[in-house]
Amino acid sequence: MLLELNDVHAAYGSTKVLNGVNLQVGEGSLVAMVGPNGAGKTTTLRTICGLLPILKGEIIFRGQRIDRMKSKDIVKAGISHCPEGRQIWPTMTVAEHLELGGYINSSTTCKSDIDRMYELFPILKERKKQLSGSLSGGEQQVLAVARALMSRPKLILFDEPSLGLSPKLVSEILMLVKKINAEEGVSVLLVEQNAKMALSIANDGYVLEKGFVTMRDKAEKLRNNDYVKKAYFGM
Amino acid sequence: MFLQLLLNGIVLGSGYALISIGHTIIFGLMRVSNFAHGEFYMLGAYFAFTFLDLLGLPFALAFFLTIVCGIILGYLLNRLVFKYVRDDMTVNGLVTIGMSIFFTNLAQYIWGAQPKNLMSPFKSNTIFLGRVSVTPARLFIILASAVSLFAFFCIIKYTKLGKAFRATFQQRDAARLVGIDSERIYSVSTILGTVMACIAGALLGLAYSLEPTMGAKAISVSWAVVVAGGPGNFIGAITIGLLMGIIEALGGGYISSAYKDAFPFIILILVLIFKPQGIFSKGGSRMNG
Numbered sequence: 001m002l003l004e005l006n007d008v009h010a011a012y013g014s015t016k017v018l019n020g021v022n023l024q025v026g027e028g029s030l031v032a033m034v035g036p037n038g039a040g041k042t043t044t045l046r047t048i049c050g051l052l053p054i055l056k057g058e059i060i061f062r063g064q065r066i067d068r069m070k071s072k073d074i075v076k077a078g079i080s081h082c083p084e085g086r087q088i089w090p091t092m093t094v095a096e097h098l099e100l101g102g103y104i105n106s107s108t109t110c111k112s113d114i115d116r117m118y119e120l121f122p123i124l125k126e127r128k129k130q131l132s133g134s135l136s137g138g139e140q141q142v143l144a145v146a147r148a149l150m151s152r153p154k155l156i157l158f159d160e161p162s163l164g165l166s167p168k169l170v171s172e173i174l175m176l177v178k179k180i181n182a183e184e185g186v187s188v189l190l191v192e193q194n195a196k197m198a199l200s201i202a203n204d205g206y207v208l209e210k211g212f213v214t215m216r217d218k219a220e221k222l223r224n225n226d227y228v229k230k231a232y233f234g235m
Numbered sequence: 236m237f238l239q240l241l242l243n244g245i246v247l248g249s250g251y252a253l254i255s256i257g258h259t260i261i262f263g264l265m266r267v268s269n270f271a272h273g274e275f276y277m278l279g280a281y282f283a284f285t286f287l288d289l290l291g292l293p294f295a296l297a298f299f300l301t302i303v304c305g306i307i308l309g310y311l312l313n314r315l316v317f318k319y320v321r322d323d324m325t326v327n328g329l330v331t332i333g334m335s336i337f338f339t340n341l342a343q344y345i346w347g348a349q350p351k352n353l354m355s356p357f358k359s360n361t362i363f364l365g366r367v368s369v370t371p372a373r374l375f376i377i378l379a380s381a382v383s384l385f386a387f388f389c390i391i392k393y394t395k396l397g398k399a400f401r402a403t404f405q406q407r408d409a410a411r412l413v414g415i416d417s418e419r420i421y422s423v424s425t426i427l428g429t430v431m432a433c434i435a436g437a438l439l440g441l442a443y444s445l446e447p448t449m450g451a452k453a454i455s456v457s458w459a460v461v462v463a464g465g466p467g468n469f470i471g472a473i474t475i476g477l478l479m480g481i482i483e484a485l486g487g488g489y490i491s492s493a494y495k496d497a498f499p500f501i502i503l504i505l506v507l508i509f510k511p512q513g514i515f516s517k518g519g520s521r522m523n524g
Binding site (some may be wrong): 049050051070071072075076080081083087088089090091092096099100101102103104107147148150151 | 395398399401402405406408409410411412413414415416
């Protein structure tokens with residue numbers, strides 16, 4: 001297993017959010033995590049990358065315990081996080097975002113990676129001198145994805161990449177996630193409101209409710225599950 | 236007369252700009268209401284006094300050592316104080332008020348309450364530029380302030396550290412997610428802010444006399460500048476800092492020198508009435524760099 005969460009508990013202050021999450025991401029796979037608002041999906045991702053301290057349990061990445069590590073060491077270990085709401089730096093340029101995305105790498109590595117990002121995402125090349133606050137929502141999301149790729153991760157955590165995008169862009173962004181997984185060989189843990197689409201691109205799926213994993217299965221099986229259909233697809 | 240006052244105001248204002256840019260980093264970006272910032276300005280002046288007058292070191296070396304002392308002071312300030320009180324503005328306000336009183340009295344204990352003057356390495360004969368007279372020391376203050384501010388901007392704009400600094404204050408979590416150590420950025424910010432205050436003290440010490448209580452005036456003006464310019468806004472801090480110096484000099488010259496300390500606050504009151512988010516801020520948002 002690339003990433004393994006065993007009985008992970010976490011809280012914001014005195015409010016417990018994760019009550020023992022068990023989750024696995026295999027090497028090269030694309031895992032989708034769906035669930036209602038407030039179920040702890042974002043919290044799970046924040047706990048994995050060290051933004052939130054773990055209360056109990058363990059997180060193992062490539063055979064190494066990472067649950068007590070600082071976020072910068074987790075990035076160095078090979079986990080990148082594309083956060084909810086994009087979290088770009090509004091008064092910094094597109095080029096500066098990519099440079100900082102490769103913060104942990106040497107500047108020569110960073111330079112060649114930036115060129116590769118411009119090849120992958122021509123729109124970023126066009127906009128490279130522009131302040132990212134002036135980009136459209138879709139462009140900002142592409143920038144956030146490129147920034148997350150710049151650290152050369154083994155695993156990317158995507159948190160609601162489709163949030164606030166038009167329906168056409170939603171499918172484009174999710175196709176991009178799929179492409180990163182298939183062509184760049186980066187494993188993906190995807191959290192997504194749009195459960196149907198997320199499960200249609202994923203290999204494995206998890207349903208998270210009230211801080212517990214309530215279902216786990218192959219993504220296509222979950223997609224055809226009556227409960228999931230009713231609760232999350234609105235069918 | 237006008238040009239002469241204007242020049243005096245620019246000298247004073249470049250000092251204010253330096254103090255305020257440090258203050259706007261620590262208050263506007265780090266959200267620590269640092270009432271002891273004026274005391275670091277005062278200490279900067281006394282460090283320079285110690286190295287120049289008491290130890291008799293050459294000017295360049297004394298100036299360099301003052302900056303080194305500022306770096307150490309800033310590092311310790313973050314490590315021993317800010318680290319623990321950063322998240323609560325009431326607490327850090329109270330703690331720094333205590334520090335302010337402590338440092339004022341410590342300086343009085345070490346260096347005495349008598350006003351001191353820095354031994355200026357510059358010749359005292361004034362240069363005449365048309366009808367305006369200026370001492371070489373004052374020209375040096377303007378020049379050195381400009382160089383310090385320029386160096387600061389280059390660090391923030393072009394270095395990897397400066398980019399990490401901006402990213403941290405615009406969106407901290409995103410910065411941590413690319414591997415930036417935010418603790419280190421806080422340390423660097425405190426150091427930058429403190430060093431700017433120390434440089435201001437050492438420079439203005441060349442033109443004005445030193446007293447342990449000089450920080451109180453400096454911090455009041457600095458609050459006015461930072462709030463009027465928009466907290467966290469560097470351009471605002473520099474422009475308003477210069478402007479406050481100029482207004483103080485002009486007001487002192489044309490209206491009454493007895494009221495010169497009041498003019499910066501008249502400006503502040505007007506800004507708070509008509510543009511409370513700060514002159515240089517767009518909407519209510521913070522601008523960073």
